[in-house]
Amino acid sequence: MPIVSARNLNVTLQDHHILRDISFDIEAEEIVCLIGPNGSGKTTLIKALLGLIPYTGSASVLGGPPGSPQGRIGYVPQNLDFDRSIPLTVRDLLSLFSGERSKGQDTNYQECLDRVGAKNLLGRRLGDLSGGEFQRVMMALALENKPELLILDEPAAGVDVEGETVFYEILNELKSEKGLTVILVSHDLSVVYRYATQVLCVNHALVCHGIPQEVLTADTLGQLYGHGAVYHHPERPHQIIHD
Amino acid sequence: MLDLVLYPLSQPFFLRALITGALLAIAASFIGVFVVLKKMSFFGDAVGHFAFTGIALGFLFKVDPILAAIVFSVMVAIGVGYLEQRTTLSLDTTIGIFFSGAAALGIFLIGLLRGYRADLFQYLFGDILAITRQDVIMAAALVIFTLIIMYFAWRPLLQITFNRDLAQVNGVRVKAWEYAYLVLLAIVTAVSIKTVGILLVTALLIVPAAAAKQAAKNVQQLLTLTIAVSVLSVFFGLMGSYYWNTASGPAIILMSLLFFILSLVW
Numbered sequence: 001m002p003i004v005s006a007r008n009l010n011v012t013l014q015d016h017h018i019l020r021d022i023s024f025d026i027e028a029e030e031i032v033c034l035i036g037p038n039g040s041g042k043t044t045l046i047k048a049l050l051g052l053i054p055y056t057g058s059a060s061v062l063g064g065p066p067g068s069p070q071g072r073i074g075y076v077p078q079n080l081d082f083d084r085s086i087p088l089t090v091r092d093l094l095s096l097f098s099g100e101r102s103k104g105q106d107t108n109y110q111e112c113l114d115r116v117g118a119k120n121l122l123g124r125r126l127g128d129l130s131g132g133e134f135q136r137v138m139m140a141l142a143l144e145n146k147p148e149l150l151i152l153d154e155p156a157a158g159v160d161v162e163g164e165t166v167f168y169e170i171l172n173e174l175k176s177e178k179g180l181t182v183i184l185v186s187h188d189l190s191v192v193y194r195y196a197t198q199v200l201c202v203n204h205a206l207v208c209h210g211i212p213q214e215v216l217t218a219d220t221l222g223q224l225y226g227h228g229a230v231y232h233h234p235e236r237p238h239q240i241i242h243d
Numbered sequence: 244m245l246d247l248v249l250y251p252l253s254q255p256f257f258l259r260a261l262i263t264g265a266l267l268a269i270a271a272s273f274i275g276v277f278v279v280l281k282k283m284s285f286f287g288d289a290v291g292h293f294a295f296t297g298i299a300l301g302f303l304f305k306v307d308p309i310l311a312a313i314v315f316s317v318m319v320a321i322g323v324g325y326l327e328q329r330t331t332l333s334l335d336t337t338i339g340i341f342f343s344g345a346a347a348l349g350i351f352l353i354g355l356l357r358g359y360r361a362d363l364f365q366y367l368f369g370d371i372l373a374i375t376r377q378d379v380i381m382a383a384a385l386v387i388f389t390l391i392i393m394y395f396a397w398r399p400l401l402q403i404t405f406n407r408d409l410a411q412v413n414g415v416r417v418k419a420w421e422y423a424y425l426v427l428l429a430i431v432t433a434v435s436i437k438t439v440g441i442l443l444v445t446a447l448l449i450v451p452a453a454a455a456k457q458a459a460k461n462v463q464q465l466l467t468l469t470i471a472v473s474v475l476s477v478f479f480g481l482m483g484s485y486y487w488n489t490a491s492g493p494a495i496i497l498m499s500l501l502f503f504i505l506s507l508v509w
Contacts, residue, residue: 047408050412051411073412075412077409080409083280083282087456087461087462087464088405088461089460092461096398097402097409097413141409
Protein backbone atom coordinates (compact mmCIF):
# COMPACT_ATOMS: atom_id res chain seq x y z
CA MET A 1 0.00 0.00 0.00
CA PRO A 2 1.45 3.39 -0.97
CA ILE A 3 2.43 5.80 1.81
CA VAL A 4 1.30 8.80 -0.23
CA SER A 5 -1.16 8.67 -3.09
CA ALA A 6 -2.86 11.28 -5.28
CA ARG A 7 -5.50 10.84 -7.97
CA ASN A 8 -6.52 13.70 -10.28
CA LEU A 9 -5.45 16.20 -7.66
CA ASN A 10 -6.30 19.79 -8.65
CA VAL A 11 -5.60 23.00 -6.75
CA THR A 12 -7.12 26.36 -7.67
CA LEU A 13 -6.23 29.39 -5.54
CA GLN A 14 -7.82 32.79 -6.21
CA ASP A 15 -8.95 31.69 -9.68
CA HIS A 16 -5.46 30.43 -10.62
CA HIS A 17 -5.37 26.78 -11.59
CA ILE A 18 -2.05 25.85 -9.98
CA LEU A 19 -2.11 22.03 -10.17
CA ARG A 20 -3.91 19.98 -12.83
CA ASP A 21 -4.80 16.31 -12.58
CA ILE A 22 -1.78 15.16 -10.59
CA SER A 23 -1.73 11.40 -9.96
CA PHE A 24 1.08 9.39 -8.36
CA ASP A 25 1.92 6.84 -5.66
CA ILE A 26 4.87 6.93 -3.27
CA GLU A 27 5.90 3.66 -1.64
CA ALA A 28 7.38 3.27 1.84
CA GLU A 29 11.07 4.05 2.45
CA GLU A 30 11.51 5.90 -0.84
CA ILE A 31 13.40 9.20 -1.01
CA VAL A 32 11.38 11.20 -3.51
CA CYS A 33 12.66 14.44 -4.97
CA LEU A 34 10.02 16.88 -6.19
CA ILE A 35 11.48 19.08 -8.91
CA GLY A 36 10.19 21.80 -11.21
CA PRO A 37 10.87 25.45 -12.10
CA ASN A 38 9.91 28.37 -9.85
CA GLY A 39 6.14 28.82 -9.59
CA SER A 40 5.43 25.34 -10.96
CA GLY A 41 3.33 24.29 -7.94
CA LYS A 42 5.82 22.21 -5.90
CA THR A 43 5.08 23.93 -2.57
CA THR A 44 1.35 23.94 -3.41
CA LEU A 45 1.47 20.17 -3.90
CA ILE A 46 3.27 19.74 -0.57
CA LYS A 47 0.70 21.95 1.19
CA ALA A 48 -2.20 20.02 -0.36
CA LEU A 49 -0.67 16.73 0.85
CA LEU A 50 -0.31 18.24 4.34
CA GLY A 51 -3.96 19.37 4.35
CA LEU A 52 -2.96 23.04 4.58
CA ILE A 53 -4.86 24.17 1.46
CA PRO A 54 -8.06 22.97 -0.25
CA TYR A 55 -7.88 20.69 -3.28
CA THR A 56 -10.19 18.62 -5.47
CA GLY A 57 -9.62 15.01 -6.50
CA SER A 58 -8.43 12.47 -4.00
CA ALA A 59 -5.30 12.12 -1.91
CA SER A 60 -4.21 9.90 0.93
CA VAL A 61 -1.23 10.26 3.27
CA LEU A 62 -0.20 7.46 5.66
CA GLY A 63 -3.54 5.77 5.07
CA GLY A 64 -5.77 8.77 5.78
CA PRO A 65 -6.85 12.02 4.13
CA PRO A 66 -4.30 14.90 4.15
CA GLY A 67 -4.22 16.61 7.52
CA SER A 68 -5.32 13.54 9.47
CA PRO A 69 -2.07 11.70 10.32
CA GLN A 70 -1.00 14.26 12.91
CA GLY A 71 2.30 13.74 14.65
CA ARG A 72 3.46 11.13 12.12
CA ILE A 73 4.79 13.69 9.65
CA GLY A 74 7.96 15.75 10.08
CA TYR A 75 7.88 18.96 8.04
CA VAL A 76 10.44 21.65 7.28
CA PRO A 77 8.65 24.52 5.45
CA GLN A 78 10.24 26.68 2.79
CA ASN A 79 11.68 29.98 4.09
CA LEU A 80 10.12 29.62 7.52
CA ASP A 81 8.36 32.84 8.43
CA PHE A 82 9.45 33.32 12.04
CA ASP A 83 9.83 36.37 14.24
CA ARG A 84 13.43 36.13 15.48
CA SER A 85 12.68 38.44 18.41
CA ILE A 86 10.39 35.88 20.11
CA PRO A 87 12.17 34.77 23.32
CA LEU A 88 12.16 31.06 22.48
CA THR A 89 15.12 28.83 23.18
CA VAL A 90 15.85 25.68 21.19
CA ARG A 91 14.71 23.71 24.27
CA ASP A 92 11.40 25.70 24.32
CA LEU A 93 10.83 24.93 20.65
CA LEU A 94 11.53 21.20 20.91
CA SER A 95 9.37 21.01 24.03
CA LEU A 96 6.56 22.98 22.34
CA PHE A 97 6.24 20.55 19.45
CA SER A 98 7.10 17.31 21.25
CA GLY A 99 4.36 14.72 21.00
CA GLU A 100 3.70 11.45 22.78
CA ARG A 101 6.57 9.74 20.97
CA SER A 102 9.23 12.11 22.30
CA LYS A 103 7.69 13.14 25.62
CA GLY A 104 9.87 16.04 26.50
CA GLN A 105 13.07 15.69 28.45
CA ASP A 106 16.46 17.22 27.93
CA THR A 107 18.07 13.86 27.10
CA ASN A 108 15.55 13.31 24.29
CA TYR A 109 16.06 16.82 22.95
CA GLN A 110 19.84 16.42 23.13
CA GLU A 111 19.62 13.18 21.16
CA CYS A 112 17.60 14.95 18.46
CA LEU A 113 20.17 17.73 18.25
CA ASP A 114 23.16 15.33 18.28
CA ARG A 115 21.65 13.52 15.33
CA VAL A 116 21.77 16.67 13.20
CA GLY A 117 25.17 17.82 14.49
CA ALA A 118 23.79 20.56 16.74
CA LYS A 119 25.23 19.47 20.08
CA ASN A 120 25.48 22.74 22.00
CA LEU A 121 22.37 24.58 20.91
CA LEU A 122 19.79 23.42 23.49
CA GLY A 123 19.89 26.55 25.68
CA ARG A 124 20.43 29.06 22.87
CA ARG A 125 17.77 31.57 21.79
CA LEU A 126 16.44 30.91 18.28
CA GLY A 127 17.02 34.54 17.32
CA ASP A 128 20.75 34.18 18.08
CA LEU A 129 21.31 31.19 15.77
CA SER A 130 23.07 31.43 12.41
CA GLY A 131 21.19 30.31 9.28
CA GLY A 132 22.96 26.94 9.31
CA GLU A 133 22.31 26.40 13.03
CA PHE A 134 18.65 27.31 12.62
CA GLN A 135 18.28 24.81 9.78
CA ARG A 136 19.84 22.07 11.93
CA VAL A 137 17.31 22.87 14.66
CA MET A 138 14.43 22.77 12.16
CA MET A 139 15.64 19.38 10.97
CA ALA A 140 15.87 18.16 14.60
CA LEU A 141 12.31 19.45 15.14
CA ALA A 142 11.06 17.57 12.06
CA LEU A 143 12.70 14.34 13.25
CA GLU A 144 11.75 14.84 16.91
CA ASN A 145 8.51 12.86 16.94
CA LYS A 146 10.05 9.94 15.03
CA PRO A 147 7.98 10.59 11.89
CA GLU A 148 7.06 7.98 9.30
CA LEU A 149 7.02 10.62 6.57
CA LEU A 150 9.50 13.50 6.34
CA ILE A 151 8.59 16.42 4.04
CA LEU A 152 11.35 18.94 3.32
CA ASP A 153 10.42 21.95 1.20
CA GLU A 154 13.63 23.35 -0.25
CA PRO A 155 15.41 22.91 3.08
CA ALA A 156 18.68 24.29 1.78
CA ALA A 157 17.20 27.45 0.20
CA GLY A 158 18.56 30.64 1.71
CA VAL A 159 20.99 28.74 3.89
CA ASP A 160 24.74 29.25 4.03
CA VAL A 161 27.05 26.65 2.51
CA GLU A 162 27.57 25.02 5.90
CA GLY A 163 23.81 24.62 6.38
CA GLU A 164 23.45 23.13 2.92
CA THR A 165 26.18 20.58 3.60
CA VAL A 166 24.53 19.62 6.88
CA PHE A 167 21.28 18.85 5.13
CA TYR A 168 22.82 16.56 2.65
CA GLU A 169 24.84 14.77 5.36
CA ILE A 170 21.60 14.17 7.25
CA LEU A 171 19.84 13.03 4.07
CA ASN A 172 22.63 10.54 3.49
CA GLU A 173 22.07 9.08 6.95
CA LEU A 174 18.32 9.00 6.48
CA LYS A 175 18.74 6.89 3.34
CA SER A 176 19.63 3.93 5.52
CA GLU A 177 16.88 4.58 8.09
CA LYS A 178 14.16 1.93 8.27
CA GLY A 179 10.53 2.92 8.04
CA LEU A 180 11.12 6.52 6.94
CA THR A 181 9.82 7.94 3.66
CA VAL A 182 11.16 11.31 2.52
CA ILE A 183 9.68 13.86 0.10
CA LEU A 184 12.22 16.53 -0.71
CA VAL A 185 11.62 19.63 -2.85
CA SER A 186 14.83 20.67 -4.55
CA HIS A 187 16.10 22.82 -7.39
CA ASP A 188 19.41 21.03 -7.48
CA LEU A 189 19.50 18.15 -9.98
CA SER A 190 22.78 16.85 -8.55
CA VAL A 191 20.89 16.31 -5.26
CA VAL A 192 18.26 14.35 -7.18
CA TYR A 193 20.82 12.03 -8.77
CA ARG A 194 22.72 11.59 -5.53
CA TYR A 195 19.95 11.01 -2.98
CA ALA A 196 16.61 10.31 -4.67
CA THR A 197 15.25 6.84 -5.32
CA GLN A 198 12.30 8.42 -7.15
CA VAL A 199 11.71 11.76 -8.80
CA LEU A 200 8.43 13.65 -9.31
CA CYS A 201 8.65 16.35 -11.98
CA VAL A 202 5.91 18.98 -11.71
CA ASN A 203 5.15 21.93 -13.90
CA HIS A 204 1.48 22.56 -12.97
CA ALA A 205 0.85 19.02 -14.27
CA LEU A 206 2.91 15.88 -13.66
CA VAL A 207 5.68 15.79 -16.29
CA CYS A 208 7.49 12.64 -15.16
CA HIS A 209 7.66 10.18 -12.28
CA GLY A 210 10.08 7.33 -11.70
CA ILE A 211 13.74 6.49 -11.09
CA PRO A 212 15.80 9.64 -11.83
CA GLN A 213 18.32 7.92 -14.09
CA GLU A 214 15.46 6.56 -16.20
CA VAL A 215 12.94 9.38 -16.39
CA LEU A 216 15.13 12.48 -16.38
CA THR A 217 15.75 12.57 -20.10
CA ALA A 218 16.63 15.60 -22.16
CA ASP A 219 13.01 15.64 -23.30
CA THR A 220 11.43 15.62 -19.81
CA LEU A 221 13.92 18.17 -18.50
CA GLY A 222 13.14 20.29 -21.53
CA GLN A 223 9.42 20.07 -20.75
CA LEU A 224 10.15 21.12 -17.18
CA TYR A 225 12.65 23.92 -17.56
CA GLY A 226 12.30 24.89 -21.23
CA HIS A 227 14.37 23.65 -24.14
CA GLY A 228 16.91 26.43 -23.79
CA ALA A 229 18.02 25.20 -20.38
CA VAL A 230 21.40 23.51 -19.99
CA TYR A 231 22.33 21.09 -17.27
CA HIS A 232 25.75 19.47 -16.90
CA HIS A 233 25.98 16.54 -14.57
CA PRO A 234 29.47 15.38 -13.63
CA GLU A 235 28.46 11.71 -13.60
CA ARG A 236 26.16 11.96 -16.64
CA PRO A 237 27.92 14.25 -19.08
CA HIS A 238 25.40 13.45 -21.80
CA GLN A 239 22.60 15.05 -19.76
CA ILE A 240 22.56 18.34 -21.59
CA ILE A 241 19.34 19.98 -22.64
CA HIS A 242 19.34 22.33 -25.56
CA ASP A 243 17.22 23.20 -28.56
CA MET B 244 7.55 55.22 54.92
CA LEU B 245 5.71 51.97 55.66
CA ASP B 246 2.74 54.03 56.87
CA LEU B 247 2.57 55.71 53.46
CA VAL B 248 1.91 52.28 51.96
CA LEU B 249 -0.24 50.87 54.76
CA TYR B 250 -2.56 53.82 55.19
CA PRO B 251 -4.26 53.59 51.75
CA LEU B 252 -4.47 49.81 52.19
CA SER B 253 -6.59 50.32 55.31
CA GLN B 254 -9.22 52.09 53.22
CA PRO B 255 -11.79 49.59 51.83
CA PHE B 256 -12.29 51.45 48.51
CA PHE B 257 -8.52 51.44 47.89
CA LEU B 258 -8.17 47.77 48.78
CA ARG B 259 -11.03 46.90 46.40
CA ALA B 260 -9.34 48.93 43.65
CA LEU B 261 -5.98 47.23 44.27
CA ILE B 262 -7.41 43.70 44.27
CA THR B 263 -9.50 44.36 41.14
CA GLY B 264 -6.61 46.07 39.36
CA ALA B 265 -4.19 43.26 40.19
CA LEU B 266 -6.67 40.61 39.03
CA LEU B 267 -7.29 42.43 35.74
CA ALA B 268 -3.53 42.88 35.32
CA ILE B 269 -3.03 39.10 35.60
CA ALA B 270 -5.78 38.39 33.02
CA ALA B 271 -4.43 41.08 30.69
CA SER B 272 -0.90 39.64 30.99
CA PHE B 273 -1.89 36.25 29.56
CA ILE B 274 -3.60 37.99 26.63
CA GLY B 275 -0.98 40.72 26.26
CA VAL B 276 1.89 38.27 25.79
CA PHE B 277 0.25 37.05 22.58
CA VAL B 278 -0.82 40.56 21.49
CA VAL B 279 2.88 41.45 21.49
CA LEU B 280 4.23 38.14 20.11
CA LYS B 281 1.61 37.97 17.33
CA LYS B 282 2.03 41.72 16.55
CA MET B 283 -1.66 42.40 17.22
CA SER B 284 -1.37 45.77 18.97
CA PHE B 285 -3.61 47.46 16.39
CA PHE B 286 -6.21 44.76 16.92
CA GLY B 287 -6.02 45.23 20.70
CA ASP B 288 -6.58 48.96 20.21
CA ALA B 289 -9.50 48.29 17.85
CA VAL B 290 -11.19 45.93 20.34
CA GLY B 291 -11.18 48.81 22.86
CA HIS B 292 -13.16 50.86 20.33
CA PHE B 293 -15.52 47.95 19.61
CA ALA B 294 -16.20 47.84 23.36
CA PHE B 295 -16.86 51.59 23.36
CA THR B 296 -19.59 51.11 20.76
CA GLY B 297 -20.96 48.21 22.81
CA ILE B 298 -21.17 50.47 25.86
CA ALA B 299 -23.03 53.11 23.83
CA LEU B 300 -25.45 50.36 22.70
CA GLY B 301 -25.87 49.34 26.34
CA PHE B 302 -26.84 52.90 27.32
CA LEU B 303 -29.19 53.22 24.35
CA PHE B 304 -31.03 49.95 25.00
CA LYS B 305 -30.73 50.22 28.79
CA VAL B 306 -28.80 46.98 29.31
CA ASP B 307 -25.64 46.54 31.39
CA PRO B 308 -22.95 48.49 29.44
CA ILE B 309 -20.14 45.99 30.21
CA LEU B 310 -22.31 43.07 29.12
CA ALA B 311 -23.20 44.94 25.92
CA ALA B 312 -19.50 45.73 25.40
CA ILE B 313 -18.55 42.05 25.80
CA VAL B 314 -21.21 40.82 23.35
CA PHE B 315 -20.52 43.51 20.74
CA SER B 316 -16.69 43.18 20.98
CA VAL B 317 -16.83 39.40 20.66
CA MET B 318 -19.12 39.62 17.61
CA VAL B 319 -16.99 42.20 15.84
CA ALA B 320 -13.71 40.45 16.75
CA ILE B 321 -15.05 37.23 15.21
CA GLY B 322 -16.20 39.26 12.18
CA VAL B 323 -12.67 40.63 11.70
CA GLY B 324 -11.15 37.14 11.97
CA TYR B 325 -13.70 35.74 9.52
CA LEU B 326 -13.19 38.49 6.91
CA GLU B 327 -9.40 38.23 7.20
CA GLN B 328 -9.58 34.53 6.36
CA ARG B 329 -12.24 34.86 3.64
CA THR B 330 -10.93 37.86 1.67
CA THR B 331 -7.61 38.91 0.20
CA LEU B 332 -7.54 41.94 2.51
CA SER B 333 -4.64 42.11 4.97
CA LEU B 334 -5.41 41.90 8.68
CA ASP B 335 -4.50 45.55 9.36
CA THR B 336 -6.78 46.75 6.52
CA THR B 337 -9.66 44.65 7.84
CA ILE B 338 -9.07 45.93 11.38
CA GLY B 339 -8.86 49.52 10.07
CA ILE B 340 -12.28 49.19 8.43
CA PHE B 341 -13.95 47.76 11.54
CA PHE B 342 -12.04 50.12 13.84
CA SER B 343 -13.23 53.30 12.12
CA GLY B 344 -16.71 51.85 11.59
CA ALA B 345 -17.10 50.96 15.26
CA ALA B 346 -15.80 54.33 16.46
CA ALA B 347 -18.16 56.18 14.10
CA LEU B 348 -21.13 54.05 15.18
CA GLY B 349 -20.27 54.59 18.86
CA ILE B 350 -20.13 58.38 18.49
CA PHE B 351 -23.33 58.33 16.41
CA LEU B 352 -25.14 56.30 19.11
CA ILE B 353 -23.95 58.65 21.86
CA GLY B 354 -25.45 61.50 19.83
CA LEU B 355 -28.80 59.71 20.06
CA LEU B 356 -28.64 59.60 23.87
CA ARG B 357 -30.50 62.40 25.58
CA GLY B 358 -28.57 65.02 27.54
CA TYR B 359 -24.96 65.13 28.69
CA ARG B 360 -23.78 61.69 29.88
CA ALA B 361 -21.02 62.20 32.42
CA ASP B 362 -21.14 58.46 33.26
CA LEU B 363 -19.72 57.68 29.82
CA PHE B 364 -16.46 59.33 30.86
CA GLN B 365 -15.97 56.58 33.43
CA TYR B 366 -15.60 54.18 30.53
CA LEU B 367 -13.34 56.49 28.55
CA PHE B 368 -10.74 57.03 31.26
CA GLY B 369 -11.55 54.42 33.90
CA ASP B 370 -12.34 54.97 37.54
CA ILE B 371 -10.72 52.28 39.59
CA LEU B 372 -11.48 54.10 42.83
CA ALA B 373 -15.25 53.67 42.26
CA ILE B 374 -14.94 49.86 42.22
CA THR B 375 -17.76 47.96 43.95
CA ARG B 376 -17.72 44.48 45.56
CA GLN B 377 -19.52 43.23 42.46
CA ASP B 378 -16.65 44.49 40.28
CA VAL B 379 -14.13 42.62 42.47
CA ILE B 380 -16.12 39.40 42.03
CA MET B 381 -16.34 39.97 38.27
CA ALA B 382 -12.57 40.53 38.00
CA ALA B 383 -11.93 37.34 40.01
CA ALA B 384 -14.30 35.41 37.74
CA LEU B 385 -12.51 36.84 34.70
CA VAL B 386 -9.10 35.70 35.99
CA ILE B 387 -10.39 32.19 36.71
CA PHE B 388 -12.00 32.02 33.25
CA THR B 389 -8.80 33.31 31.59
CA LEU B 390 -6.59 30.86 33.51
CA ILE B 391 -8.80 27.91 32.53
CA ILE B 392 -8.81 28.87 28.83
CA MET B 393 -5.09 29.65 28.78
CA TYR B 394 -4.25 26.36 30.51
CA PHE B 395 -5.45 24.65 27.32
CA ALA B 396 -4.61 27.43 24.84
CA TRP B 397 -1.06 28.33 25.87
CA ARG B 398 0.74 25.56 23.98
CA PRO B 399 -1.32 25.66 20.74
CA LEU B 400 -1.18 29.47 20.66
CA LEU B 401 2.60 29.41 21.04
CA GLN B 402 2.87 26.84 18.26
CA ILE B 403 0.68 29.02 16.01
CA THR B 404 2.77 32.07 16.91
CA PHE B 405 5.93 30.24 15.87
CA ASN B 406 4.48 29.01 12.57
CA ARG B 407 0.84 28.36 11.57
CA ASP B 408 1.64 25.60 9.06
CA LEU B 409 3.89 23.68 11.46
CA ALA B 410 1.24 23.99 14.16
CA GLN B 411 -1.44 22.60 11.86
CA VAL B 412 0.76 19.70 10.70
CA ASN B 413 1.36 18.97 14.39
CA GLY B 414 -2.40 18.60 14.93
CA VAL B 415 -3.30 22.06 16.27
CA ARG B 416 -6.79 23.27 15.25
CA VAL B 417 -5.38 26.61 14.17
CA LYS B 418 -8.59 28.47 13.23
CA ALA B 419 -10.48 27.29 16.33
CA TRP B 420 -7.71 28.46 18.68
CA GLU B 421 -7.31 31.75 16.84
CA TYR B 422 -11.04 32.45 17.23
CA ALA B 423 -10.93 31.39 20.90
CA TYR B 424 -8.08 33.85 21.44
CA LEU B 425 -9.97 36.68 19.72
CA VAL B 426 -13.01 36.02 21.93
CA LEU B 427 -10.89 35.99 25.08
CA LEU B 428 -9.13 39.19 24.01
CA ALA B 429 -12.51 40.88 23.46
CA ILE B 430 -13.84 39.73 26.86
CA VAL B 431 -10.76 40.78 28.85
CA THR B 432 -10.69 44.15 27.08
CA ALA B 433 -14.40 44.84 27.68
CA VAL B 434 -14.26 43.88 31.36
CA SER B 435 -11.07 45.92 31.96
CA ILE B 436 -12.63 49.07 30.52
CA LYS B 437 -14.38 50.13 33.71
CA THR B 438 -11.05 50.06 35.53
CA VAL B 439 -8.55 51.56 33.12
CA GLY B 440 -10.83 53.03 30.45
CA ILE B 441 -11.11 52.50 26.71
CA LEU B 442 -8.25 54.82 25.88
CA LEU B 443 -5.80 53.01 28.11
CA VAL B 444 -6.89 49.39 27.99
CA THR B 445 -4.65 48.70 24.99
CA ALA B 446 -1.68 50.03 26.89
CA LEU B 447 -2.35 47.58 29.74
CA LEU B 448 -2.35 44.77 27.18
CA ILE B 449 0.79 45.88 25.35
CA VAL B 450 3.21 47.85 27.53
CA PRO B 451 3.92 45.29 30.32
CA ALA B 452 4.41 42.48 27.77
CA ALA B 453 6.62 44.71 25.62
CA ALA B 454 8.75 45.61 28.67
CA ALA B 455 9.01 41.95 29.67
CA LYS B 456 9.99 40.89 26.13
CA GLN B 457 13.09 43.11 26.34
CA ALA B 458 14.42 41.17 29.31
CA ALA B 459 12.95 37.65 28.99
CA LYS B 460 15.24 34.80 27.93
CA ASN B 461 12.41 32.32 27.37
CA VAL B 462 8.61 32.25 27.24
CA GLN B 463 8.14 31.26 30.89
CA GLN B 464 10.17 34.32 31.91
CA LEU B 465 8.16 36.42 29.46
CA LEU B 466 4.86 35.53 31.12
CA THR B 467 6.23 35.85 34.67
CA LEU B 468 7.81 39.24 33.99
CA THR B 469 4.67 40.49 32.20
CA ILE B 470 2.53 39.60 35.22
CA ALA B 471 5.08 41.18 37.58
CA VAL B 472 5.26 44.44 35.58
CA SER B 473 1.45 44.61 35.27
CA VAL B 474 0.74 44.01 38.96
CA LEU B 475 3.51 46.36 40.12
CA SER B 476 2.24 49.02 37.69
CA VAL B 477 -1.23 48.70 39.20
CA PHE B 478 0.15 48.89 42.75
CA PHE B 479 2.45 51.88 42.26
CA GLY B 480 0.02 53.56 39.85
CA LEU B 481 -2.79 53.39 42.41
CA MET B 482 -0.52 54.65 45.18
CA GLY B 483 0.51 57.59 42.98
CA SER B 484 -3.08 58.22 42.02
CA TYR B 485 -4.10 58.23 45.71
CA TYR B 486 -1.44 60.63 46.91
CA TRP B 487 -1.41 62.98 43.89
CA ASN B 488 -5.19 62.85 43.54
CA THR B 489 -5.13 62.02 39.82
CA ALA B 490 -7.08 59.57 37.59
CA SER B 491 -6.09 55.96 38.30
CA GLY B 492 -5.93 54.64 34.70
CA PRO B 493 -3.31 57.06 33.40
CA ALA B 494 -1.26 56.63 36.61
CA ILE B 495 -1.16 52.84 36.10
CA ILE B 496 -0.17 53.14 32.44
CA LEU B 497 2.51 55.77 33.19
CA MET B 498 3.96 53.40 35.76
CA SER B 499 4.06 50.57 33.20
CA LEU B 500 5.77 52.95 30.75
CA LEU B 501 8.41 53.60 33.40
CA PHE B 502 9.01 49.84 33.57
CA PHE B 503 9.27 49.77 29.77
CA ILE B 504 11.90 52.52 29.81
CA LEU B 505 13.81 50.61 32.50
CA SER B 506 13.67 47.48 30.33
CA LEU B 507 15.30 49.39 27.45
CA VAL B 508 18.34 50.24 29.56
CA TRP B 509 18.41 46.74 31.19
